[in-house]
Amino acid sequence: MDDSSTLHVQKHVEFIKSLDNKKDLESLLTEHIRMNGAYWGLTALDLMGSLNDLDQDKIISWILQCQHDCGGFGGNIGHDPHILYTLSAVQILALYDKLAVLDSSKIASYITGLQQNDGSFYGDEWGEIDTRFSYGAICCLALLRRLDAINLEKAITYIVSCKNFDGGFGSTPGGESHAGQIFCCVAALAIAGSLHYVDKDLLGWWLCERQVKSGGLNGRPEKLPDVCYSWWVLSSLAILDRVHWIDRESLKTFILDCQDIENGGISDRPDDAVDVFHTYFGVAGLSLLEYPGLKHIDPAYALPVNVVKRVFS
Protein backbone atom coordinates (compact mmCIF):
# COMPACT_ATOMS: atom_id res chain seq x y z
CA MET A 1 0.00 0.00 0.00
CA ASP A 2 2.91 2.42 -0.41
CA ASP A 3 2.86 3.07 -4.12
CA SER A 4 0.68 5.07 -6.46
CA SER A 5 0.33 2.46 -9.17
CA THR A 6 -3.05 1.35 -7.84
CA LEU A 7 -6.17 3.09 -6.57
CA HIS A 8 -6.26 3.05 -2.78
CA VAL A 9 -9.99 2.52 -2.55
CA GLN A 10 -10.27 1.94 1.19
CA LYS A 11 -8.24 5.08 1.98
CA HIS A 12 -10.48 7.21 -0.24
CA VAL A 13 -13.62 5.73 1.30
CA GLU A 14 -12.31 6.58 4.77
CA PHE A 15 -11.35 10.08 3.62
CA ILE A 16 -14.86 10.82 2.33
CA LYS A 17 -16.47 9.35 5.44
CA SER A 18 -14.26 11.52 7.65
CA LEU A 19 -15.73 14.66 6.03
CA ASP A 20 -19.17 13.78 7.37
CA ASN A 21 -18.58 15.10 10.86
CA LYS A 22 -15.92 17.66 10.12
CA LYS A 23 -16.33 21.14 11.53
CA ASP A 24 -13.10 22.92 10.66
CA LEU A 25 -12.58 26.23 8.91
CA GLU A 26 -12.61 24.66 5.49
CA SER A 27 -15.97 23.01 6.01
CA LEU A 28 -17.34 26.26 7.41
CA LEU A 29 -16.24 28.22 4.35
CA THR A 30 -17.96 25.67 2.14
CA GLU A 31 -21.11 25.22 4.22
CA HIS A 32 -23.14 27.03 1.53
CA ILE A 33 -22.21 24.41 -1.10
CA ARG A 34 -22.57 21.43 1.18
CA MET A 35 -25.18 19.87 -1.11
CA ASN A 36 -22.63 19.76 -3.96
CA GLY A 37 -20.02 18.28 -1.66
CA ALA A 38 -22.46 15.64 -0.49
CA TYR A 39 -23.33 14.67 -4.07
CA TRP A 40 -19.67 14.42 -5.07
CA GLY A 41 -18.69 12.46 -1.99
CA LEU A 42 -21.62 10.06 -2.12
CA THR A 43 -21.29 9.39 -5.86
CA ALA A 44 -17.58 8.63 -5.39
CA LEU A 45 -18.48 6.30 -2.51
CA ASP A 46 -21.07 4.52 -4.67
CA LEU A 47 -18.57 4.08 -7.52
CA MET A 48 -16.26 2.46 -4.96
CA GLY A 49 -19.06 0.20 -3.71
CA SER A 50 -19.41 1.91 -0.31
CA LEU A 51 -22.56 4.02 -0.54
CA ASN A 52 -24.07 2.36 2.50
CA ASP A 53 -21.17 3.28 4.76
CA LEU A 54 -22.97 6.54 5.63
CA ASP A 55 -26.35 6.89 7.33
CA GLN A 56 -28.86 7.15 4.51
CA ASP A 57 -31.80 8.27 6.68
CA LYS A 58 -29.86 11.13 8.23
CA ILE A 59 -28.67 12.35 4.84
CA ILE A 60 -32.11 12.23 3.25
CA SER A 61 -33.68 14.03 6.18
CA TRP A 62 -31.02 16.76 5.89
CA ILE A 63 -31.62 17.09 2.14
CA LEU A 64 -35.33 17.52 2.63
CA GLN A 65 -34.68 20.27 5.17
CA CYS A 66 -32.75 22.14 2.47
CA GLN A 67 -35.83 22.35 0.25
CA HIS A 68 -37.77 25.62 0.09
CA ASP A 69 -41.50 26.17 -0.44
CA CYS A 70 -40.79 27.16 -4.05
CA GLY A 71 -39.53 23.60 -4.72
CA GLY A 72 -35.84 24.48 -5.09
CA PHE A 73 -33.05 23.31 -2.77
CA GLY A 74 -30.37 25.40 -1.06
CA GLY A 75 -26.75 24.40 -0.58
CA ASN A 76 -27.49 23.81 3.12
CA ILE A 77 -30.26 24.40 5.64
CA GLY A 78 -31.23 28.08 5.65
CA HIS A 79 -29.42 28.89 2.38
CA ASP A 80 -31.27 30.22 -0.65
CA PRO A 81 -32.51 27.82 -3.34
CA HIS A 82 -30.42 27.43 -6.49
CA ILE A 83 -30.69 25.17 -9.52
CA LEU A 84 -27.23 23.65 -8.92
CA TYR A 85 -28.13 22.44 -5.42
CA THR A 86 -31.53 21.30 -6.64
CA LEU A 87 -29.77 19.06 -9.17
CA SER A 88 -27.38 17.72 -6.52
CA ALA A 89 -30.29 16.94 -4.18
CA VAL A 90 -32.15 15.04 -6.89
CA GLN A 91 -28.98 13.17 -7.90
CA ILE A 92 -28.36 12.06 -4.31
CA LEU A 93 -31.94 10.81 -3.96
CA ALA A 94 -31.48 8.92 -7.23
CA LEU A 95 -28.35 7.28 -5.76
CA TYR A 96 -30.47 6.10 -2.83
CA ASP A 97 -33.39 5.04 -5.03
CA LYS A 98 -35.53 7.49 -3.09
CA LEU A 99 -36.79 9.85 -5.81
CA ALA A 100 -40.28 8.90 -4.71
CA VAL A 101 -39.98 11.00 -1.54
CA LEU A 102 -39.84 14.11 -3.74
CA ASP A 103 -42.78 16.15 -4.98
CA SER A 104 -41.51 16.18 -8.55
CA SER A 105 -44.19 18.62 -9.78
CA LYS A 106 -43.04 21.18 -7.25
CA ILE A 107 -39.40 20.89 -8.33
CA ALA A 108 -40.45 20.94 -11.98
CA SER A 109 -42.41 24.14 -11.47
CA TYR A 110 -39.40 25.75 -9.74
CA ILE A 111 -37.25 24.92 -12.77
CA THR A 112 -39.94 26.01 -15.23
CA GLY A 113 -39.93 29.39 -13.52
CA LEU A 114 -36.19 29.80 -14.14
CA GLN A 115 -36.40 29.37 -17.93
CA GLN A 116 -36.11 32.54 -20.01
CA ASN A 117 -37.63 33.46 -23.37
CA ASP A 118 -34.43 32.67 -25.25
CA GLY A 119 -34.40 29.17 -23.74
CA SER A 120 -31.62 29.87 -21.22
CA PHE A 121 -31.97 29.34 -17.47
CA TYR A 122 -31.43 31.54 -14.47
CA GLY A 123 -29.47 29.87 -11.67
CA ASP A 124 -31.86 31.38 -9.17
CA GLU A 125 -34.21 34.32 -8.80
CA TRP A 126 -31.29 36.76 -9.19
CA GLY A 127 -30.91 36.16 -12.89
CA GLU A 128 -27.39 34.86 -13.53
CA ILE A 129 -27.39 32.96 -16.83
CA ASP A 130 -24.94 30.19 -17.69
CA THR A 131 -25.05 26.94 -19.67
CA ARG A 132 -24.23 25.20 -16.36
CA PHE A 133 -27.80 26.00 -15.39
CA SER A 134 -29.16 24.62 -18.68
CA TYR A 135 -27.50 21.32 -17.80
CA GLY A 136 -28.82 21.53 -14.24
CA ALA A 137 -32.37 22.03 -15.48
CA ILE A 138 -32.30 19.35 -18.16
CA CYS A 139 -30.51 16.68 -16.10
CA CYS A 140 -32.67 17.28 -13.05
CA LEU A 141 -35.96 17.18 -14.96
CA ALA A 142 -34.90 14.10 -16.93
CA LEU A 143 -34.18 12.24 -13.66
CA LEU A 144 -37.63 13.28 -12.45
CA ARG A 145 -39.06 12.30 -15.86
CA ARG A 146 -40.53 15.78 -16.19
CA LEU A 147 -38.74 17.23 -19.23
CA ASP A 148 -42.22 18.22 -20.42
CA ALA A 149 -42.14 21.01 -17.81
CA ILE A 150 -39.83 23.25 -19.87
CA ASN A 151 -39.59 24.38 -23.46
CA LEU A 152 -36.94 21.81 -24.39
CA GLU A 153 -36.64 22.98 -27.98
CA LYS A 154 -35.76 26.51 -26.89
CA ALA A 155 -33.40 25.16 -24.23
CA ILE A 156 -31.54 23.26 -26.95
CA THR A 157 -31.47 26.31 -29.24
CA TYR A 158 -29.85 28.35 -26.48
CA ILE A 159 -27.17 25.74 -25.82
CA VAL A 160 -26.41 25.50 -29.54
CA SER A 161 -26.08 29.31 -29.66
CA CYS A 162 -23.14 28.92 -27.25
CA LYS A 163 -21.21 26.76 -29.71
CA ASN A 164 -17.88 28.24 -30.84
CA PHE A 165 -15.68 28.18 -33.94
CA ASP A 166 -13.46 25.53 -32.32
CA GLY A 167 -16.41 23.18 -31.81
CA GLY A 168 -16.52 23.80 -28.06
CA PHE A 169 -19.07 25.63 -25.92
CA GLY A 170 -18.95 28.55 -23.52
CA SER A 171 -21.07 29.82 -20.64
CA THR A 172 -23.02 32.26 -22.82
CA PRO A 173 -23.01 32.96 -26.60
CA GLY A 174 -19.47 34.04 -27.54
CA GLY A 175 -17.94 32.82 -24.26
CA GLU A 176 -14.63 30.98 -24.61
CA SER A 177 -14.73 27.20 -24.94
CA HIS A 178 -13.98 25.60 -21.59
CA ALA A 179 -14.03 21.89 -20.79
CA GLY A 180 -16.42 22.36 -17.86
CA GLN A 181 -18.94 24.25 -19.99
CA ILE A 182 -18.47 21.74 -22.79
CA PHE A 183 -19.45 18.92 -20.46
CA CYS A 184 -22.59 20.82 -19.45
CA CYS A 185 -23.62 21.54 -23.04
CA VAL A 186 -22.74 18.16 -24.54
CA ALA A 187 -24.31 16.21 -21.66
CA ALA A 188 -27.47 18.33 -21.80
CA LEU A 189 -27.74 17.80 -25.55
CA ALA A 190 -27.16 14.06 -25.07
CA ILE A 191 -29.93 13.83 -22.48
CA ALA A 192 -32.21 15.84 -24.78
CA GLY A 193 -31.45 13.51 -27.70
CA SER A 194 -29.87 16.35 -29.68
CA LEU A 195 -26.24 15.35 -30.11
CA HIS A 196 -26.57 15.96 -33.85
CA TYR A 197 -25.96 19.66 -33.09
CA VAL A 198 -22.43 18.86 -31.92
CA ASP A 199 -19.55 18.89 -34.44
CA LYS A 200 -18.31 15.61 -33.03
CA ASP A 201 -15.02 15.36 -34.90
CA LEU A 202 -14.06 19.02 -34.49
CA LEU A 203 -14.94 19.03 -30.78
CA GLY A 204 -13.47 15.55 -30.28
CA TRP A 205 -10.17 16.81 -31.66
CA TRP A 206 -10.25 19.94 -29.44
CA LEU A 207 -10.94 17.71 -26.43
CA CYS A 208 -8.12 15.33 -27.18
CA GLU A 209 -5.76 18.27 -27.64
CA ARG A 210 -6.38 18.85 -23.93
CA GLN A 211 -4.03 15.99 -23.04
CA VAL A 212 -0.56 17.25 -22.12
CA LYS A 213 2.77 15.46 -21.90
CA SER A 214 2.29 14.41 -18.27
CA GLY A 215 -0.82 12.48 -19.35
CA GLY A 216 -3.18 14.85 -17.52
CA LEU A 217 -5.86 16.93 -19.19
CA ASN A 218 -6.29 20.71 -19.09
CA GLY A 219 -9.53 22.66 -19.56
CA ARG A 220 -8.36 25.26 -22.08
CA PRO A 221 -5.26 25.67 -24.30
CA GLU A 222 -2.04 26.51 -22.46
CA LYS A 223 -3.52 25.85 -19.01
CA LEU A 224 -2.16 23.41 -16.44
CA PRO A 225 -3.56 19.89 -16.24
CA ASP A 226 -5.97 19.25 -13.37
CA VAL A 227 -7.70 16.05 -12.22
CA CYS A 228 -11.09 17.78 -12.53
CA TYR A 229 -10.69 17.66 -16.31
CA SER A 230 -10.25 13.90 -16.07
CA TRP A 231 -13.98 14.17 -15.57
CA TRP A 232 -15.06 17.20 -17.65
CA VAL A 233 -13.02 16.31 -20.75
CA LEU A 234 -13.26 12.55 -20.50
CA SER A 235 -17.03 12.47 -19.90
CA SER A 236 -17.50 14.68 -22.98
CA LEU A 237 -15.31 12.37 -25.04
CA ALA A 238 -17.26 9.40 -23.67
CA ILE A 239 -20.58 10.94 -24.73
CA LEU A 240 -19.07 11.50 -28.19
CA ASP A 241 -17.73 7.93 -28.12
CA ARG A 242 -14.14 9.12 -28.61
CA VAL A 243 -12.35 8.24 -25.35
CA HIS A 244 -9.97 6.04 -27.33
CA TRP A 245 -8.56 9.11 -29.11
CA ILE A 246 -6.43 9.99 -26.07
CA ASP A 247 -3.70 8.05 -24.28
CA ARG A 248 -5.71 6.33 -21.56
CA GLU A 249 -2.77 4.72 -19.81
CA SER A 250 -0.87 7.96 -19.20
CA LEU A 251 -4.07 9.67 -17.97
CA LYS A 252 -4.66 6.81 -15.55
CA THR A 253 -1.12 7.22 -14.23
CA PHE A 254 -1.62 10.98 -13.83
CA ILE A 255 -4.79 10.50 -11.76
CA LEU A 256 -3.22 7.80 -9.58
CA ASP A 257 -0.23 10.09 -8.97
CA CYS A 258 -2.63 12.65 -7.45
CA GLN A 259 -3.67 10.31 -4.62
CA ASP A 260 -2.76 10.95 -1.01
CA ILE A 261 -1.80 7.37 -0.27
CA GLU A 262 -1.31 8.12 3.45
CA ASN A 263 -4.62 9.73 4.35
CA GLY A 264 -6.79 9.14 1.30
CA GLY A 265 -8.33 11.61 -1.13
CA ILE A 266 -7.25 12.90 -4.55
CA SER A 267 -5.89 16.37 -5.43
CA ASP A 268 -5.84 18.55 -8.56
CA ARG A 269 -2.19 17.84 -9.32
CA PRO A 270 0.45 15.55 -7.79
CA ASP A 271 1.48 16.59 -4.25
CA ASP A 272 -1.29 19.20 -3.78
CA ALA A 273 -3.87 19.08 -0.98
CA VAL A 274 -6.78 16.69 -1.50
CA ASP A 275 -10.49 17.60 -1.41
CA VAL A 276 -13.80 15.85 -1.96
CA PHE A 277 -14.36 17.40 -5.42
CA HIS A 278 -11.10 16.16 -6.89
CA THR A 279 -11.61 12.81 -5.19
CA TYR A 280 -14.88 12.47 -7.12
CA PHE A 281 -13.32 13.73 -10.38
CA GLY A 282 -10.43 11.29 -10.07
CA VAL A 283 -12.57 8.27 -9.21
CA ALA A 284 -15.15 9.14 -11.88
CA GLY A 285 -12.39 9.59 -14.46
CA LEU A 286 -10.95 6.20 -13.59
CA SER A 287 -14.44 4.73 -13.85
CA LEU A 288 -14.70 6.05 -17.43
CA LEU A 289 -11.31 4.46 -18.07
CA GLU A 290 -12.84 1.17 -16.85
CA TYR A 291 -10.54 0.88 -13.86
CA PRO A 292 -11.03 -2.59 -12.35
CA GLY A 293 -13.29 -2.77 -9.30
CA LEU A 294 -15.09 0.53 -9.87
CA LYS A 295 -18.72 0.80 -10.93
CA HIS A 296 -19.27 2.30 -14.37
CA ILE A 297 -20.43 5.91 -14.42
CA ASP A 298 -22.89 7.41 -16.90
CA PRO A 299 -21.06 10.32 -18.55
CA ALA A 300 -24.16 12.48 -19.09
CA TYR A 301 -26.07 12.04 -15.82
CA ALA A 302 -22.88 11.84 -13.74
CA LEU A 303 -24.34 8.94 -11.78
CA PRO A 304 -23.46 5.24 -11.71
CA VAL A 305 -24.86 3.43 -14.75
CA ASN A 306 -26.94 1.08 -12.59
CA VAL A 307 -28.59 4.10 -10.92
CA VAL A 308 -29.51 5.67 -14.26
CA LYS A 309 -30.87 2.34 -15.51
CA ARG A 310 -32.97 2.01 -12.36
CA VAL A 311 -34.41 5.51 -12.77
CA PHE A 312 -35.51 4.83 -16.32
CA SER A 313 -36.58 1.19 -15.87
Next chain:
Amino acid sequence: MQVGVEDDDGDRWIPFSERSEWSDVQPVPQDDGPYPVVSIAYTSQFRETMDYFRAVLARDERSDRSLELTEEAIHMNAGNYTVWHFRRLVLESLGKDLWKELYFIQDVAKSNHKNYQLWHHRRWVAEKLGVAVAPEELRFTELVLASDAKNYHAWSHRQWVLKALGGWEAELSFCSMLLQEDIYNNSAWNQRFFVIKNSPLLEGLDSMRESEVEYCINAIKLAPLNESSWTYLRGLFGNDTKSLGDSQSIGQVCFEELARDRCCIPALSFLLDLVCYGFQPTVDDCKILDSSIEILSSLQLALYLCERLEVVDAIRACYWAWRRSLLPAIIK
Protein backbone atom coordinates in the same frame (compact mmCIF):
# COMPACT_ATOMS: atom_id res chain seq x y z
CA MET B 1 -10.74 34.43 0.95
CA GLN B 2 -9.49 36.20 4.03
CA VAL B 3 -10.25 35.16 7.56
CA GLY B 4 -7.64 37.11 9.45
CA VAL B 5 -7.54 38.32 13.01
CA GLU B 6 -7.16 41.92 11.92
CA ASP B 7 -9.14 43.87 9.36
CA ASP B 8 -7.53 45.73 6.47
CA ASP B 9 -6.64 48.76 8.59
CA GLY B 10 -4.82 46.64 11.14
CA ASP B 11 -7.30 47.48 13.90
CA ARG B 12 -8.44 44.82 16.32
CA TRP B 13 -11.64 43.13 15.16
CA ILE B 14 -14.42 43.76 17.67
CA PRO B 15 -16.78 40.83 18.18
CA PHE B 16 -20.42 41.61 17.41
CA SER B 17 -21.31 40.51 20.94
CA GLU B 18 -19.21 43.44 22.22
CA ARG B 19 -20.67 46.04 19.86
CA SER B 20 -23.37 48.16 21.49
CA GLU B 21 -25.30 48.62 18.24
CA TRP B 22 -25.84 44.84 18.03
CA SER B 23 -26.86 44.24 21.66
CA ASP B 24 -30.54 43.73 20.70
CA VAL B 25 -29.76 40.84 18.32
CA GLN B 26 -29.66 37.18 19.32
CA PRO B 27 -27.19 35.34 17.02
CA VAL B 28 -28.42 32.22 15.16
CA PRO B 29 -25.95 29.33 14.69
CA GLN B 30 -25.87 27.26 11.48
CA ASP B 31 -28.22 24.31 11.61
CA ASP B 32 -26.47 21.47 9.83
CA GLY B 33 -29.40 19.17 10.39
CA PRO B 34 -28.90 15.93 12.21
CA TYR B 35 -25.09 16.11 12.08
CA PRO B 36 -23.35 16.45 15.42
CA VAL B 37 -21.16 19.49 15.83
CA VAL B 38 -17.91 17.98 16.95
CA SER B 39 -15.45 20.72 17.74
CA ILE B 40 -15.16 24.40 17.03
CA ALA B 41 -11.78 24.48 15.40
CA TYR B 42 -12.47 27.45 13.14
CA THR B 43 -12.03 31.15 13.69
CA SER B 44 -14.58 32.38 16.16
CA GLN B 45 -14.95 35.79 14.50
CA PHE B 46 -16.12 34.20 11.28
CA ARG B 47 -18.59 31.99 13.08
CA GLU B 48 -19.91 34.91 15.09
CA THR B 49 -20.33 37.12 12.03
CA MET B 50 -22.36 34.42 10.34
CA ASP B 51 -24.46 33.88 13.47
CA TYR B 52 -25.41 37.57 13.41
CA PHE B 53 -26.00 37.41 9.68
CA ARG B 54 -28.48 34.56 10.15
CA ALA B 55 -30.19 36.67 12.80
CA VAL B 56 -30.72 39.71 10.55
CA LEU B 57 -31.69 37.43 7.68
CA ALA B 58 -34.30 35.71 9.85
CA ARG B 59 -35.90 39.06 10.73
CA ASP B 60 -35.33 40.49 7.25
CA GLU B 61 -33.75 43.55 8.74
CA ARG B 62 -32.86 45.90 5.88
CA SER B 63 -30.78 48.49 7.67
CA ASP B 64 -27.43 50.24 7.43
CA ARG B 65 -25.98 47.94 10.04
CA SER B 66 -27.16 44.89 8.05
CA LEU B 67 -25.39 46.31 5.01
CA GLU B 68 -22.18 46.71 7.00
CA LEU B 69 -22.59 43.21 8.36
CA THR B 70 -22.87 41.73 4.85
CA GLU B 71 -19.74 43.67 3.91
CA GLU B 72 -17.81 42.02 6.73
CA ALA B 73 -19.27 38.61 5.97
CA ILE B 74 -18.36 38.90 2.28
CA HIS B 75 -14.82 39.94 3.08
CA MET B 76 -14.51 36.81 5.19
CA ASN B 77 -16.17 34.43 2.72
CA ALA B 78 -17.16 35.82 -0.67
CA GLY B 79 -18.58 32.47 -1.79
CA ASN B 80 -21.69 32.53 0.38
CA TYR B 81 -24.35 33.43 -2.17
CA THR B 82 -27.11 33.99 0.38
CA VAL B 83 -25.12 36.88 1.89
CA TRP B 84 -24.83 38.54 -1.53
CA HIS B 85 -28.57 38.04 -2.17
CA PHE B 86 -29.46 39.69 1.08
CA ARG B 87 -27.04 42.55 0.39
CA ARG B 88 -28.89 43.32 -2.85
CA LEU B 89 -32.21 43.36 -1.05
CA VAL B 90 -30.81 45.83 1.49
CA LEU B 91 -29.19 48.01 -1.19
CA GLU B 92 -32.51 48.20 -3.03
CA SER B 93 -34.66 48.79 0.04
CA LEU B 94 -32.43 51.60 1.31
CA GLY B 95 -32.02 53.11 -2.16
CA LYS B 96 -28.25 53.18 -1.84
CA ASP B 97 -25.94 54.90 -4.32
CA LEU B 98 -24.81 51.99 -6.49
CA TRP B 99 -21.76 53.84 -7.86
CA LYS B 100 -20.30 53.45 -4.39
CA GLU B 101 -21.03 49.73 -4.55
CA LEU B 102 -18.55 49.46 -7.44
CA TYR B 103 -15.71 50.39 -5.07
CA PHE B 104 -16.77 47.75 -2.60
CA ILE B 105 -16.79 45.11 -5.35
CA GLN B 106 -13.40 46.17 -6.63
CA ASP B 107 -12.05 45.85 -3.12
CA VAL B 108 -13.47 42.34 -2.67
CA ALA B 109 -12.20 41.39 -6.15
CA LYS B 110 -8.60 41.90 -5.05
CA SER B 111 -8.64 38.50 -3.39
CA ASN B 112 -11.70 36.91 -5.02
CA HIS B 113 -11.54 37.52 -8.74
CA LYS B 114 -12.65 33.96 -9.54
CA ASN B 115 -15.80 34.14 -7.48
CA TYR B 116 -19.10 33.64 -9.34
CA GLN B 117 -21.13 35.65 -6.81
CA LEU B 118 -18.89 38.68 -7.05
CA TRP B 119 -19.19 38.88 -10.82
CA HIS B 120 -22.91 38.34 -10.77
CA HIS B 121 -23.26 41.10 -8.20
CA ARG B 122 -21.13 43.39 -10.35
CA ARG B 123 -23.39 42.74 -13.30
CA TRP B 124 -26.50 43.41 -11.24
CA VAL B 125 -25.08 46.80 -10.23
CA ALA B 126 -23.90 47.64 -13.76
CA GLU B 127 -27.30 46.75 -15.19
CA LYS B 128 -28.95 49.19 -12.77
CA LEU B 129 -26.46 51.97 -13.57
CA GLY B 130 -26.90 51.54 -17.33
CA VAL B 131 -24.93 52.80 -20.32
CA ALA B 132 -23.03 55.44 -18.34
CA VAL B 133 -21.11 52.76 -16.46
CA ALA B 134 -19.76 50.99 -19.58
CA PRO B 135 -16.28 52.63 -19.57
CA GLU B 136 -15.91 51.90 -15.86
CA GLU B 137 -16.84 48.26 -16.41
CA LEU B 138 -14.37 47.83 -19.25
CA ARG B 139 -11.71 49.41 -17.05
CA PHE B 140 -12.59 47.06 -14.18
CA THR B 141 -12.22 43.94 -16.34
CA GLU B 142 -8.91 45.29 -17.68
CA LEU B 143 -7.71 45.64 -14.11
CA VAL B 144 -8.50 42.00 -13.38
CA LEU B 145 -7.16 40.77 -16.73
CA ALA B 146 -3.89 42.59 -16.09
CA SER B 147 -3.12 40.09 -13.35
CA ASP B 148 -5.03 37.10 -14.72
CA ALA B 149 -5.32 37.40 -18.50
CA LYS B 150 -7.49 34.29 -18.90
CA ASN B 151 -9.98 34.99 -16.09
CA TYR B 152 -13.20 33.48 -17.44
CA HIS B 153 -15.48 35.66 -15.32
CA ALA B 154 -13.78 38.88 -16.40
CA TRP B 155 -14.11 37.94 -20.06
CA SER B 156 -17.77 36.96 -19.65
CA HIS B 157 -18.48 40.24 -17.90
CA ARG B 158 -16.67 42.18 -20.61
CA GLN B 159 -18.66 40.47 -23.35
CA TRP B 160 -21.87 41.24 -21.52
CA VAL B 161 -20.87 44.92 -21.09
CA LEU B 162 -20.12 45.25 -24.80
CA LYS B 163 -23.39 43.65 -25.84
CA ALA B 164 -25.62 45.31 -23.26
CA LEU B 165 -23.98 48.70 -22.68
CA GLY B 166 -21.63 49.22 -25.65
CA GLY B 167 -18.01 50.39 -25.79
CA TRP B 168 -16.84 48.48 -28.88
CA GLU B 169 -14.64 51.28 -30.26
CA ALA B 170 -11.26 50.06 -29.01
CA GLU B 171 -12.05 46.38 -28.53
CA LEU B 172 -10.19 44.97 -31.52
CA SER B 173 -7.05 46.89 -30.62
CA PHE B 174 -7.46 45.70 -27.02
CA CYS B 175 -7.36 42.11 -28.32
CA SER B 176 -4.32 42.87 -30.46
CA MET B 177 -2.57 44.43 -27.49
CA LEU B 178 -3.17 41.35 -25.31
CA LEU B 179 -2.01 39.05 -28.11
CA GLN B 180 1.10 41.14 -28.49
CA GLU B 181 1.78 40.55 -24.81
CA ASP B 182 1.04 36.83 -25.04
CA ILE B 183 0.35 35.28 -28.42
CA TYR B 184 -0.75 32.06 -26.68
CA ASN B 185 -3.63 33.76 -24.83
CA ASN B 186 -6.59 31.69 -26.02
CA SER B 187 -9.07 33.98 -24.24
CA ALA B 188 -7.84 36.93 -26.30
CA TRP B 189 -8.14 34.91 -29.50
CA ASN B 190 -11.70 34.01 -28.52
CA GLN B 191 -12.47 37.67 -27.80
CA ARG B 192 -11.05 38.61 -31.19
CA PHE B 193 -13.47 36.23 -32.85
CA PHE B 194 -16.28 37.62 -30.72
CA VAL B 195 -15.47 41.18 -31.81
CA ILE B 196 -15.18 40.34 -35.51
CA LYS B 197 -18.49 38.52 -35.37
CA ASN B 198 -20.50 40.90 -33.19
CA SER B 199 -19.10 44.44 -33.28
CA PRO B 200 -21.62 46.85 -34.84
CA LEU B 201 -18.66 48.97 -35.92
CA LEU B 202 -17.06 46.27 -38.07
CA GLU B 203 -18.18 44.68 -41.33
CA GLY B 204 -18.52 41.12 -40.09
CA LEU B 205 -16.62 37.88 -40.48
CA ASP B 206 -16.86 37.46 -44.26
CA SER B 207 -15.55 40.86 -45.20
CA MET B 208 -12.78 40.75 -42.60
CA ARG B 209 -11.62 37.24 -43.38
CA GLU B 210 -8.78 38.27 -45.65
CA SER B 211 -7.19 40.71 -43.22
CA GLU B 212 -7.73 38.31 -40.31
CA VAL B 213 -6.07 35.47 -42.23
CA GLU B 214 -3.08 37.74 -42.73
CA TYR B 215 -3.01 38.66 -39.02
CA CYS B 216 -3.24 35.00 -38.13
CA ILE B 217 -0.48 33.92 -40.50
CA ASN B 218 1.85 36.46 -38.90
CA ALA B 219 0.93 35.10 -35.48
CA ILE B 220 1.66 31.54 -36.64
CA LYS B 221 5.07 32.58 -37.91
CA LEU B 222 5.86 34.03 -34.50
CA ALA B 223 4.77 30.88 -32.63
CA PRO B 224 4.26 27.88 -34.93
CA LEU B 225 3.27 25.51 -32.10
CA ASN B 226 0.47 27.77 -30.86
CA GLU B 227 -2.77 25.75 -30.91
CA SER B 228 -4.89 28.91 -30.56
CA SER B 229 -3.77 30.69 -33.73
CA TRP B 230 -4.20 27.59 -35.90
CA THR B 231 -7.66 26.96 -34.44
CA TYR B 232 -8.59 30.60 -35.07
CA LEU B 233 -7.39 30.31 -38.66
CA ARG B 234 -9.63 27.29 -39.20
CA GLY B 235 -12.50 29.06 -37.44
CA LEU B 236 -12.34 31.99 -39.87
CA PHE B 237 -13.53 29.63 -42.59
CA GLY B 238 -16.21 27.80 -40.59
CA ASN B 239 -17.98 25.35 -42.88
CA ASP B 240 -16.51 26.94 -46.00
CA THR B 241 -13.86 24.25 -46.32
CA LYS B 242 -13.65 24.75 -50.06
CA SER B 243 -12.22 28.27 -49.69
CA LEU B 244 -9.79 26.93 -47.12
CA GLY B 245 -8.62 24.18 -49.49
CA ASP B 246 -8.25 26.74 -52.30
CA SER B 247 -6.05 29.07 -50.27
CA GLN B 248 -2.54 28.82 -51.66
CA SER B 249 -1.13 31.22 -49.06
CA ILE B 250 -2.24 29.07 -46.14
CA GLY B 251 -0.80 25.96 -47.77
CA GLN B 252 2.48 27.81 -48.20
CA VAL B 253 2.55 28.72 -44.49
CA CYS B 254 2.34 25.03 -43.60
CA PHE B 255 5.22 24.18 -45.89
CA GLU B 256 7.30 27.10 -44.62
CA GLU B 257 6.90 25.92 -41.04
CA LEU B 258 7.64 22.32 -42.01
CA ALA B 259 10.78 23.45 -43.83
CA ARG B 260 11.92 24.90 -40.48
CA ASP B 261 10.71 21.98 -38.36
CA ARG B 262 9.69 18.71 -40.01
CA CYS B 263 7.93 17.64 -36.80
CA CYS B 264 5.74 20.76 -36.40
CA ILE B 265 2.54 18.99 -35.34
CA PRO B 266 0.05 21.83 -36.01
CA ALA B 267 1.51 22.40 -39.49
CA LEU B 268 1.33 18.69 -40.35
CA SER B 269 -2.20 18.57 -38.98
CA PHE B 270 -3.37 21.67 -40.82
CA LEU B 271 -1.79 20.53 -44.06
CA LEU B 272 -3.65 17.24 -43.71
CA ASP B 273 -6.93 19.16 -43.39
CA LEU B 274 -6.09 21.32 -46.40
CA VAL B 275 -5.37 18.26 -48.54
CA CYS B 276 -8.67 16.73 -47.41
CA TYR B 277 -10.36 19.98 -48.53
CA GLY B 278 -8.83 19.82 -52.00
CA PHE B 279 -5.50 21.62 -51.65
CA GLN B 280 -2.99 20.28 -54.19
CA PRO B 281 0.65 21.04 -53.43
CA THR B 282 3.39 20.73 -56.03
CA VAL B 283 5.79 17.82 -56.12
CA ASP B 284 8.56 20.23 -55.10
CA ASP B 285 6.59 21.33 -52.04
CA CYS B 286 6.23 17.73 -51.01
CA LYS B 287 10.01 17.31 -51.20
CA ILE B 288 10.14 19.59 -48.13
CA LEU B 289 8.44 16.85 -46.13
CA ASP B 290 10.83 14.12 -47.11
CA SER B 291 13.25 14.38 -49.98
CA SER B 292 13.68 10.62 -50.19
CA ILE B 293 10.04 9.90 -50.92
CA GLU B 294 8.21 10.77 -54.10
CA ILE B 295 4.66 11.83 -53.36
CA LEU B 296 2.58 11.71 -56.51
CA SER B 297 -1.04 12.00 -55.37
CA SER B 298 -3.09 13.82 -52.75
CA LEU B 299 -4.04 10.52 -51.20
CA GLN B 300 -0.40 9.49 -50.90
CA LEU B 301 0.39 12.82 -49.26
CA ALA B 302 -2.48 12.55 -46.80
CA LEU B 303 -1.50 9.01 -45.85
CA TYR B 304 2.07 10.14 -45.35
CA LEU B 305 0.94 13.02 -43.09
CA CYS B 306 -1.21 10.71 -40.93
CA GLU B 307 1.62 8.26 -40.53
CA ARG B 308 3.99 11.09 -39.52
CA LEU B 309 1.48 12.39 -37.02
CA GLU B 310 0.97 8.96 -35.50
CA VAL B 311 4.68 9.03 -34.68
CA VAL B 312 5.33 12.64 -33.69
CA ASP B 313 2.03 13.07 -31.79
CA ALA B 314 2.05 9.64 -30.18
CA ILE B 315 -0.40 10.35 -27.32
CA ARG B 316 -3.08 10.99 -29.95
CA ALA B 317 -1.95 8.12 -32.22
CA CYS B 318 -5.42 6.55 -32.20
CA TYR B 319 -6.94 9.79 -33.46
CA TRP B 320 -4.48 9.96 -36.36
CA ALA B 321 -5.02 6.29 -37.18
CA TRP B 322 -8.74 7.03 -37.36
CA ARG B 323 -8.08 10.00 -39.67
CA ARG B 324 -5.95 7.73 -41.84
CA SER B 325 -8.74 5.17 -42.08
CA LEU B 326 -11.08 7.81 -43.51
CA LEU B 327 -8.77 9.03 -46.25
CA PRO B 328 -9.56 6.63 -49.12
CA ALA B 329 -13.24 7.67 -48.91
CA ILE B 330 -12.48 11.41 -48.75
CA ILE B 331 -9.73 11.83 -51.33
CA LYS B 332 -10.56 10.48 -54.72
